Amino acid sequence: MDVALLLVCFAALLVVGVLLSELANRTVLSTAVLFLVGGFVLGPGVLGVLDVQSGDPAVSVLAELALFSVLFSDGMRVGVDELRAAWRLPGRALVLGLPLTLLVTAALGHWVAGLPWLESLLLGAVLSPTDPVFAAAIVGRREVPGRLRHLLNVESGVNDGLALPVVLVLLAAAGGTDTSGWALAEELALGIVIGVGVPWVVLRLERLPFLASVTHLQPLLPAALGLLVLGLCLSTHANLFLGAFAAGATVATMSDELRHEFEQLGELVAEQLKLAAVLLFAALMTPTFLLEEISWTGWAFAVLALVVARPLALWVAFLGSGLGRREQAAAMWFGPKGFASVVYGLIVLESGIGLADELFHLTALTVSLSILAHSSTDVVVARQFVTDDVDSR
Numbered sequence: 556m557d558v559a560l561l562l563v564c565f566a567a568l569l570v571v572g573v574l575l576s577e578l579a580n581r582t583v584l585s586t587a588v589l590f591l592v593g594g595f596v597l598g599p600g601v602l603g604v605l606d607v608q609s610g611d612p613a614v615s616v617l618a619e620l621a622l623f624s625v626l627f628s629d630g631m632r633v634g635v636d637e638l639r640a641a642w643r644l645p646g647r648a649l650v651l652g653l654p655l656t657l658l659v660t661a662a663l664g665h666w667v668a669g670l671p672w673l674e675s676l677l678l679g680a681v682l683s684p685t686d687p688v689f690a691a692a693i694v695g696r697r698e699v700p701g702r703l704r705h706l707l708n709v710e711s712g713v714n715d716g717l718a719l720p721v722v723l724v725l726l727a728a729a730g731g732t733d734t735s736g737w738a739l740a741e742e743l744a745l746g747i748v749i750g751v752g753v754p755w756v757v758l759r760l761e762r763l764p765f766l767a768s769v770t771h772l773q774p775l776l777p778a779a780l781g782l783l784v785l786g787l788c789l790s791t792h793a794n795l796f797l798g799a800f801a802a803g804a805t806v807a808t809m810s811d812e813l814r815h816e817f818e819q820l821g822e823l824v825a826e827q828l829k830l831a832a833v834l835l836f837a838a839l840m841t842p843t844f845l846l847e848e849i850s851w852t853g854w855a856f857a858v859l860a861l862v863v864a865r866p867l868a869l870w871v872a873f874l875g876s877g878l879g880r881r882e883q884a885a886a887m888w889f890g891p892k893g894f895a896s897v898v899y900g901l902i903v904l905e906s907g908i909g910l911a912d913e914l915f916h917l918t919a920l921t922v923s924l925s926i927l928a929h930s931s932t933d934v935v936v937a938r939q940f941v942t943d944d945v946d947s948r
Contacts, residue, residue, distance in 0.1 A: 600841025630803020686893015
């Protein structure tokens with residue numbers, strides 16, 4: 556793959572996305588959709604500008620770096636104090652909604668797509684995390700009720716990390732890794748230890764009277780911590796994704812000031828890496844991939860995974876919660892299949908298990924439909940809350 560050409564394509568799409576961002580805030584346009592469509596058109600199946608193959612190391616490396624930054628930023632949003640202050644609704648979504656979404660998606664994978672139960676459960680785990688970026692108008696507008704924004708933000712920030720161990724355990728059970736159960740547990744535990752321990756030590760040192768950072772360099776400290784955790788996880792073979800999430804949550808818990816200082820920088824870096832990975836992900840898909848390599852049962856699964864699995868799971872999770880009907884409907888719909896699912900799907904594809912290719916096809920189709928559907932309806936739904944707010948006055 557020509558890296559220089561990839562950079563030109565990414566930068567050009569990013570410029571267009573920024574120039575259209577104000578219009579996108581008012582319409583069904585979306586930056587995520589722009590990169591999804593752009594990658595599909597520029598990929599080998601249409602124009603052939605980007606020569607991207609599924610086994611290309613650049614794809615997996617960029618995807619892993621992007622997920623690391625996303626999980627680190629997610630962890631920054633879910634400090635312990637914040638969770639204690641408003642845990643009831645996100646707790647329902649995570650403790651009940653997440654496993655129910657996984658199980659309903661697995662049932663659809665078995666009975667609709669015809670997968671064996673183990674592979675169906677793996678597919679359910681891959682597709683259970685959500686991503687608020689693909690529903691930015693819901694989580695980013697002040698007119699939308701605060702508890703709904705908090706619910707979606709905290710849920711999406713935590714469920715990536717919760718789903719990851721399940722994906723790895725099921726992948727190991729399917730023969731997708733040579734790592735034994737104890738070795739896998741050690742990797743996961745070591746990732747958490749590094750993610751918690753490194754920020755704890757550094758932030759304790761930062762509080763010493765003779766050690767302090769100047770104001771304009773403070774946002775670099777969380778960034779440096781993230782890079783240190785990444786390097787240590789790679790060198791010790793610890794799970795870098797759990798390390799990233801644990802590190803972000805530790806920083807958010809120990810220093811609210813650093814959390815807010817890093818917020819804008821971290822979100823921008825994570826967003827750019829995520830969009831670059833979405834570009835490559837979309838380039839892997841071709842008209843043949845979508846129309847010939849996926850059967851009608853695969854399309855039926857993808858649609859049902861979006862309109863049945865999460866809505867049904869959250870309807871059960873929010874029974875008796877007191878959440879308003881419109882807020883509950885928005886939460887049930889806006890569980891977009893996000894970037895974590897893309898990377899988990901690539902991990903499954905590279906694992907070499909028997910049905911890896913079919914699982915990746917179903918993941919890619921579901922995520923693509925989710926980006927198109929959720930990114931195109933968030934503004935419309937957000938406006939309904941604005942209308943209600945105006946009417947109530």
